[in-house]
Amino acid sequence: MTFRRISIITTICFFAIGLLVSQVNAFEGSYKVGAVFSVTGRASFLGDPEKKTVEMLAEKINAAGGINGKKLELIIYDDEGDATKCNLAVKKLITRDKVCAVIGPSLSGLSLAVIPVAEKHKIPLVSCAASYKIVYNEKTGKPYKYVFKTPQSDSMAVEAIYKHLKNKGINKIAIISVTSGFGASGRSELIRLAPKYNMNIVADEKYGPKDTDMTAQLTKIKGKTPAAIISWSIGPTQVTVTRNWRDLGMTGISLYQSHGFGSRKNIKLAAGAAEGVFCPLGACNIAELLPADHPQKSVTTDYLKNYTAKYNEPLSSFGGHGWDALMLVSKALESVGCDKAAIRDYIENKKGFVGQHGLFNFSPDDHNGLTQEAFQMVIVKGDDWALVD
């Protein structure tokens, strides 16, 4: 009985303390940058490498003396893939932590959710999510004033794939996508851009992000005899798709994966089934394959080396988006200091920024700064990537 009493009192005290506890974060003379990533939850495959990357990068910057002699202080919140939490986190970064700029969120949907907040508080937000809608206001036809993003748009990946298909003379295709934000936005881009490349979509199949088997969908596709399948997915399911594809003896139908496949981990998990799979990738995934005179060769090789050494896991594309975002912001801080409007202007006019995923050339009409060149088609060959032609 007494144990129970003590436990109850402890619980009450715990909650009372919880109410008062607060993080003390007041390093005088540091640059504060906020970050919101989906570190846990349904999109942890995005947020986890992003968080690891930016932490590593911030450490490196601070070890090299910080920015203009000031420390770079990174405040990272985890939104768990939840719109409400994400919204609160961004507002908290702005109003309480008083950061100079925000990077993230990891998900397109959540980025769209916090655009109004960034615009209202006039704070630069560099999203790490792909959708073109993040930097394209459908009402005005222009980018949102304070919002940027570093990942390539889905449309770029789609165009890279379609171009490749067209060169091979293929136009009868099937789509299989996951019913998450990543899959749905890829799917809608595939459908939107199909007429431009004269693609005939004969099947449009879907599966859930936690499904165990996609044989049924692939069998249906098989019955429609397309010449290529484009799979838009992320996480373990895309590996299952690859395996099912091979098991069903469908290797005669080329399989194109989205850039979400961009990790050697996936090739390994596919256990041989990924041989011959095509996919569009940014430079940071194929650092070793880049020619020595490639402008991104040194930044990407550096990142690859440091990341794998520090975290002992293969690199995924997504960490690179975080790298680009933080690097961009810290370059801005270096030249203009913690002045939100000036940071915005700086990024908007930044040209020739060498990032993990391409050469960024921002402009008032383009808050992404990348072109289709940011994607290269690769093929899986002998458990590794190989450049296509």
Added chain:
Amino acid sequence: MSADIEENVLELQGVVMTFGGLMVLNNLNFKVRRGTIKAIIGPNGAGKTTLFNVITGSFSPTEGTVMFKGRPIQDLKAHKIAYQGISRTFQTVELFGNMTVLENVMLGCHTRVRTSFMASGLVLPQSRRKEKRIRESALKILKFIGLADKFKDSADSLPLGEQKLLEIGRALASEPELICLDEPAAGLNETETHLASSLIKAINAKGTTVLLVEHDMKVVMNISDEILVLNYGQKIAEGPPEDVRNNPGVIDAYLGGVA
């Protein structure tokens, strides 16, 4: 005809009840005269409680009709039957243990007032007035059954004897014309049993017809005007207590039931 309706509050005609092939009530016919106390007795498994459940609408009979005040009620749901004027208690006490004694009786008044969700949420004056009226009449009933001083207690906390009384009180609150009591004396000691019998008599004296299932023969013989004996779902005897007491079929059924 109209005199007959006046005479017989309840009339069962050819009631059959089967559960998955098992016949629990077999072609049952009987009448309950207004203002009397009628007891149903019979060995365990004779179908007494099922009969109550059929009359009060928990089950619809497989065949046959149940007439209440000359109207068929066998297809009505339990709550509709309550509105017709039949109220009941349960063999194993089914009080609302999460409520006070008073609230239990107040719930018994449910059929007497219309409760509207919106009106009660907005505390309209009419719903407040109704509530007050219900409260007063519930207190009156508590006084009648002798639990007035315990009105604030939780129904759970009462001893079994008082729980049984309270259940009767709750059944009375709807001012029924027919009250069905399922073993009101089961599990009670002698004083409590005595209290219960006199309460039943008092209820009957106020003009309420009573239908009773009871094992305690002393109670049954003491208070009933008429007795119906069931065995294996069939009527084996019906009549005034002294007739039934000497009926050889009844004695046989009871002894057979024991052996």
Added chain:
Amino acid sequence: MEKITLASQLLQYLITGLTVGSVYAMVAVGFNIIYNVTEIINFAQGEFVMLGGLTMVSLHVAMGLPIILAFPVTIVLVTVIGILIDRFAICPIRRPSVLTLIIATIAVSIIIKGTASFIWGKNPFDLPAFSGRNPINILGAVVQPQYFWVIGFLVITAIALSIFFDRTIIGKAMRACADNANAASLVGINVKKMILLSFALSAAIGAVAGIAITPISLMEYDRGAMLAVKGFGAVILGGLGSFPGAILGGLIIGSIESFGAGLVHSGYKDAFALIVLLVILFFKPSGLLGNIEISRIKRF
């Protein structure tokens, strides 16, 4: 590219459906074992599957134990976790209401999931298929050898359980608890021990399901919840408490998903399974093979 006939397509859907359904069925059987003894729906059931898969990966792939050894060790480890859950989460609850118990098992599943993400990280893991990955062609449908393993494990589990519950004294004692815990304790059965045993047993079955499915679908830390939902659906569809019902329910849900995805609309395949479930519940509230007596259960 050869054209696939409709008949082979249908066969393919059926095989896929039965395989996925077998996993749901194993989860459902696990639900029932605990439910029958305790009236608890253990929402951490899916976590056993996840733990089974990931532990096997660690033992077999990372530590290099041969399958024949890794398999029993995995089951024992997960079983121990099942026992711990009973000891530290279910046993201490003083006034168990159905809702409290549901919340407790949800809390347990949150803790397990969090711990698993800490141990294994958030990345998926693969397990080599038990007998290779060379698909077999049956009448134009393609079958992975692992499919037979999954279905085979379900069959073995079903047979082993029916022997356990019908032939062994402990099994009979557990059934007695299921029928009437008070009566069981009166005849000297230790009900607490039986509850413990039910958690152990259903953890073991969950682990088997996890080991069987990982070579097909990979495994990661947050896979459990969805499997628990599907398994719960299977239990209710078949009728709470009925083992044949659980297996039937699992196979039906798996098949509806597969045929729904193949023939109708793959985006709505989960919805089809649930709509069928709802329709069945509305017409037969105790599930397909459920007993109306068992469905008359506690209130919340």
Added chain:
Amino acid sequence: MLRIAKLPIAVFALFIIIFPWIAHQIPTIEHYPDIMVFAGIYCLITIGLSLLMGYAGQISLGQAAFFGIGAYISGILTANYGMNAWACMVIGMAVAAAVAALVGTPSLKLKGHYLAMATLAFGIIIFIIFNEEIEWTGGPDGMSGIPGLSLLGFEFDSVESYYYLVWGFVLVAFIFTVNVIQSGTGRALRAIHASEPAASAMGVDVSKFKIIIFVYSAVLGSLAGSLYAHYLNFINPSTFDLFFSIKLLIMIALGGMHNIWGAIIGACLITFLSYEWLHYFEEFEVIVYGAILLFVTVLLPDGLAGVPGIVKGWFRR
């Protein structure tokens, strides 16, 4: 036994009124009113759910669906068709009520775990519709551009104004619900919870009352959804998934099912735990969350609203 005292309600209302001012004085909790807006929105749902579960004894694992119906109806009609936000709010509540009546009529005949599964299935089906009907709902990426609320020219665009709006609704819903509980309707509900056969023998139309309460909880859920959509200006399906329904259940259980205060306490506590306090545990956050949940479930079967009763019990002895 069930009298709900007026004084605590008054104190509570006063606290709600002055809370933004208090928060403004302390820099570390300056952003708390923002969190309280969401806590208030969840309170609206839990008040209805508490009536349904704690008083009428019916479980619902699909409450997130009604939250979503309100949010999406408000979102789609205002953002895509430019309709009046308040009118959309009412339309949302009407639709939620109709859906609840439609689904509730067959579902509420089910008992226990069967009812849990039926409502869970309903919730998932609605979620799949939000996810799949991309042309209407924007699909998994959600829909943005939902306008804020305004009334007679006053814009609810600051945190404070929205805070008072939401908590105004919460207070009205709370008082309305307390009145219901203390009336004949509440008595009938508790009777249903305690014994359905006895309740119907006393003339309580069990299925009608269950459906009324289910509809009421759906209407409150839908109202909360509309308020959510207009505050965040954005909605996406994952906000309305099964795990949110479970979270609502956890709020009710943690706060205490058998007391309407439990709905408020639970909603506020879970909101702050998951959006603010547990943040400091970083990677361990989930584990700590689960541990707190288990701890409270094991130690406090009546939830936190039961704590005063336990403490009183100590002093009595």
